[in-house]
Amino acid sequence: MIWQIEFVVLLIVIICGIGAITVKDLLGAAILFGAYSFMMCLLWAIMGAVDVAFTEASVGAGVSTVLFVAAVFRTSRRTKD
Amino acid sequence: MKTLAIFIVLLFGGLLIYCTLDFPPWGDPLAPASMHVSPRYIEQTMEETSVPNIVTAVLADYRGYDTMFEAVVIFTAAVACFFLLRVFGRIESESRMYRHIPSGITLRISKDAEPLRESREFERIDLTWVPYGVVVKTSCRIIVPFCQLFALYVIAHGHHSPGGGFQGGVILGASVILFAISNNMRLSFTRISEKLAVLLCGLGVLIYAGTGALSIFLGSNYLDYGALSRLFGVDPVTARSLGILMVEIGVGITVMAVIITLYYNLASAGRHDEGL
Numbered sequence: 340m341i342w343q344i345e346f347v348v349l350l351i352v353i354i355c356g357i358g359a360i361t362v363k364d365l366l367g368a369a370i371l372f373g374a375y376s377f378m379m380c381l382l383w384a385i386m387g388a389v390d391v392a393f394t395e396a397s398v399g400a401g402v403s404t405v406l407f408v409a410a411v412f413r414t415s416r417r418t419k420d
Numbered sequence: 421m422k423t424l425a426i427f428i429v430l431l432f433g434g435l436l437i438y439c440t441l442d443f444p445p446w447g448d449p450l451a452p453a454s455m456h457v458s459p460r461y462i463e464q465t466m467e468e469t470s471v472p473n474i475v476t477a478v479l480a481d482y483r484g485y486d487t488m489f490e491a492v493v494i495f496t497a498a499v500a501c502f503f504l505l506r507v508f509g510r511i512e513s514e515s516r517m518y519r520h521i522p523s524g525i526t527l528r529i530s531k532d533a534e535p536l537r538e539s540r541e542f543e544r545i546d547l548t549w550v551p552y553g554v555v556v557k558t559s560c561r562i563i564v565p566f567c568q569l570f571a572l573y574v575i576a577h578g579h580h581s582p583g584g585g586f587q588g589g590v591i592l593g594a595s596v597i598l599f600a601i602s603n604n605m606r607l608s609f610t611r612i613s614e615k616l617a618v619l620l621c622g623l624g625v626l627i628y629a630g631t632g633a634l635s636i637f638l639g640s641n642y643l644d645y646g647a648l649s650r651l652f653g654v655d656p657v658t659a660r661s662l663g664i665l666m667v668e669i670g671v672g673i674t675v676m677a678v679i680i681t682l683y684y685n686l687a688s689a690g691r692h693d694e695g696l
Binding site: 389390402406409 | 584679686687
């Protein structure tokens with residue numbers, strides 16, 4: 340595997356992870372978390388764990404983002420802290 | 421307090437990263453896992469279960485208990501979400517909104533008045549109703565059947581390619597969510613009601629546990645699918661493959677129903693009248 344691609348993907352994972360817990364807008368946090376899951380899915384695929392990558396793409400990036408958005412829709416969009 | 425929390429997180433994170441340095445490098449042929457564990461599965465799986473995808477065989481056969489309790493865990497998650505969020509005594513909203521479809525006029529009928537019957541001319545709409553986009557609705561109507569077909573393929577083809585019950589069930593549930601988002605929630609209740617979704621949650625786990633119990637009745641250990649050979653009339657190795665398919669179907673049903681239940685409860689805040 341080309342290490343530059345792996346490095347960029349890892350960098351985006353860290354940026355998305357830090358962004359998801361610091362951003363004030365919860366809808367933005369949900370989207371960042373989806374991006375984080377998708378980048379993790381790429382990492383699993385790079386390491387050859389295709390089944391885990393498949394699960395991560397469908398559960399992490401797909402359904403859990405929808406569930407987060409639904410929860411934000413029913414509560415508030417901004418955090419208190 | 422906050423600086424203390426950051427300090428603890430950094431300390432333990434640093435410790436974790438420091439400990440991973442002791443791990444064997446990725447793909448090292450001399451690592452203990454590659455010496456004893458992996459070769460056993462790589463060499464024996466095809467002879468013992470006739471399943472080409474080793475991951476599926478390990479997941480559903482060699483580690484059958486693990487997967488069964490995973491299914492129980494997500495079943496419990498759905499039940500917990502149901503009891504936390506579901507509002508049982510029906511709280512009627514102040515008024516109901518109806519839309520006259522040909523003219524696009526919205527009627528507001530208070531809760532004391534007799535509710536309007538839905539027909540070809542009147543449809544009930546949510547308070548947060550926005551006009552349906554033709555592009556969104558049509559493209560979702562085209563995508564949903566293919567999505568479900570792909571999910572069935574993923575479940576059935578998990579023996580030969582990446583996939584299986586969990587992934588296929590998630591895609592099936594996602595297709596129902598897509599339908600609910602692109603139309604409205606009440607329409608999706610007419611397709612898959614809440615009762616059906618909750619019943620399917622339990623049915624999937626029952627199929628998995630029932631397959632295990634069936635092997636006991638046929639004179640073998642729990643979840644030892646080789647015993648199913650007499651039931652299907654095939655040799656024990658093929659019976660293992662068929663047993664794996666049975667439990668994958670059970671897992672798929674559970675995961676699909678759990679995701680639909682979670683979505684219904686979250687998006688309607690437990691009231692099940694209107695949603696996202």
